[in-house]
Amino acid sequence: MSAIIVTTVLGIIILYLGLTKNKTILAPAAIAGLLVTLFLSAKEWGSGIGYYHNMVIFDNFSIAFNVSMITITILIFLFGIDYYKRMEFHVAEQYSLMIFALVGAFLMTSFSNLIMLFLGIEILSIPLYVLAGGKKFSFKSNEASFKYFMLGSFATAVFLFGIALVYGASATFYLPEIKTYIAQFHGDLPPMLLVGLLFIVIGVSFKVAVAPFHFWSPDVYEGSPTLVTAFMATVVKTAGFAAFYRLLGMGLLPLPVPLEKALWVMTGLSLLIGNLVALRQGNFKRLLAYSSIAHTGFIMLAMLSQHSTSASVILYYTFVYSLATVPLFIIFILVKRASNGLDQLSAFQGLYKKAPWLAVFMTILLMSMAGIPPTAGFMAKYQVFVLSISQGFLAISIFAILMAVVGIYYYFNVVREVFTDRDHLQDLVITRINAGLIIVCGIAVVAMGIFAWNLPI
């Protein structure tokens, strides 16, 4: 709870610091504040206190996800030091909007009441609509913002409608009570309740971009400022999955059959569409957008396996995925700057020649995304498959493995570009902080692969 208060206050402080017109203090102040939040969150480990009549409960699950999201946000802010150097105005607003979004993310990991979930999603989303339009004079950025806002509000409406229907049937917003209510029907749910649950699931699916509710994500990823894209691909995704898991785990398990079928179809579609469409992408950000839809499919697989370790696997997967995604976006920005704003895959050509160490780290990160040992991405996928095969989902596991091959294909397409000879990256500039970030993330990805962990959450 103290984490939420501190973070909210931090956002306001950063907003006021913006008045000083001194950009250099913003990122350090924000990071210092986040470190405090990190500490306060971690301190509550094991206490499991509920607030506001248990509408939010800070149990180990939510703390683990909060810590993971704060860590990733710190990484993104460190990247922000260089990223926002060229921006003249409204830098403070960018930071504080991200901090406010983080508050929403905290609520999404700790709710036990549907109203709190709704609040969390809205607090997370509204800053993002603004952030997506951060490049005011860029057509694509405006498009991204507008699209995200329109589709996002539509999804929110569906989501609210679902809550209303469920409330109409069960007369409660509390997940445990909804669970008892569902249980009395023994799988044969009344239509109103079923439609309500389906709408709620669709609303959350939209946030994490599960196919077929993914159409916004490639355009929004491409148009948004890269730092915001990195934030969306990592923190927002993690929060979405935490909420999704909590929704299922706390309220809906064992899943009603129609709902489970719908979720399986969504999983299969995410794997299929994400991977196959990613094959055809020439734009790096769109590639990562589609590949993130594919990763969504893998995480859904872990979630639907409904095992006691699912939560830990999802935490590991999202954290590892975020840890590789952030530095990849950093490298992309560096390369894009050096090649006059080229955002195609061919921008990476000649990277090996210009900066061999960067090429090596990029390869490690892409290996992790593709799931090749000894990186953490492999351990994440391995654990997902262990889960899904343990529950006897052999056919979909084989399908997911085939899709993983496709994933390797397009990630190594990028590696191939990196190791192609060309001389166009002459003015590649890498600041010390960015270099440090890339190296730390690269080493962390390998270390977490060799020393894989699971948390009892």
Place this chain on the structure above:
Amino acid sequence: MIVLIILLIPFITGLLLLLVRNAVAVKRAALASSVVNFLLTFSLVFTVPVSGYTANWINFLGVEFALGYDGISLVMLLLTGLLFPFIIMTGMKRDQPQVSLLYALILFTQAALIGVFLAQNAFLFYVFWELTLIPLYFILLLWGGECRRNVTFKFFIYTLTGSLFLLFGIIFLYHLTPGMHTTDFSVFSKLNIPAGTQVWLFWVLFIAFAIKMPVFPFHTWQPSTYTIAPTQGVMILAGVMTKMGIYGALRFLFPIIPLGVVYWQNTVIILSLIGVIYASVIAFRQTNIIRLIAFSSMAHISLMVAAMFVLNYYALQGLLFQVLSHGVTIVALFYIVMLIEEKTATLQLPQMGGIKLQAPNMAILFLMVVLGSVALPLTAGFVGEFLIITGLFHQSIWFALFGGITMILGAIYMLYAYQRVMLGDKKPALGTITDLSRHDYFLLIPLITIIFGLGIYPQPVFDLVEASVKSMQDLLLPLAGSLPALPQ
């Protein structure tokens, strides 16, 4: 403990090499490390009892870092240990760009290969199995020839596809283990999986190995990859990597799913024999000498796969012997091919000829290697292939007949190629050709000595693998029915 040292030497040397700038020092250090490694591996032959190493690793997944070996892995380890000094020596007197990275990658490949052969549980095996691919991928990508980007890409995706099925199989087996799940080979082999499951699980596991070896029809990556690969890369690929496929099949299929093996036995033998004939015929039509050797290697490997699946004592002995003999021969062959390319600047057979006139010594050594490759009596190739054909004969006379055709076809295309390269009149387009240098002798003479030495006195190798072959035989004997009794 000694196995851990064997695994770490190449890895640590490789890391250190990255810091060294001096090309000569890099190569010497790499060579020294590989020689030390070979000596240590060789000492394992005399180490009684078997030395192993086990440490806790990922407890919640039931994975230990367990290293160990038996007769079969020892053959593979000896082969790896033996070939890498030669592979490294190949580059000794040659100018190569980015030397420290190249040799670091070569040593990383070696470490990963050793890891594959030492791993005592399937998870560790899989990790090392994948790790062999990464450094090799970069060796091919950065030092390869024309069209390397697309060819290496195909190679990479091809082999990874197989590996991922293997991964599925491993996780599936993992869940069958009783109690606290584990991936230990020893537990896997006591599973008693229902026959119906074994039948489909066979292909899930086998496909990874079939691609690595390669078995017809999974071979399409091989010729183009061999053609673009730098000599050292192709030596690793043909000399050791193919054996890794054989090793994997021996380790996974026979002890764990014996019923599946028996069920698919004839299918795989027939596929391999098709591969034998197919590769031989295509080899005969090649004008590029590397492609010729690639297909000839495929023919030999296919014969070895057939031998593996007839499930009898002779064939298994022959197979393991042939693993050593083929590895040594193919490295020598590729070395000579590299020499020819350096001296004539071409790989096309029609453009060569009469090299013997100017380089008689090279012609003689080349002939010796070719004879080893076509399995002439008194060479190692003969011992291996003779045993294999004997084994095939016990299964079916037709198998023996078609298997035997490799030896004939092999002799035809290899000697024909030899004739076109070395004999006849010298083509005017070729410039003056220098004979072997002292460095070449250092490399070729030991290899040829091994080829003939093992051909004349093969017993030590048989003694080495005796126990493992017997245990495998005991396992499969009740299943296969009409196997010949062990010679007493």
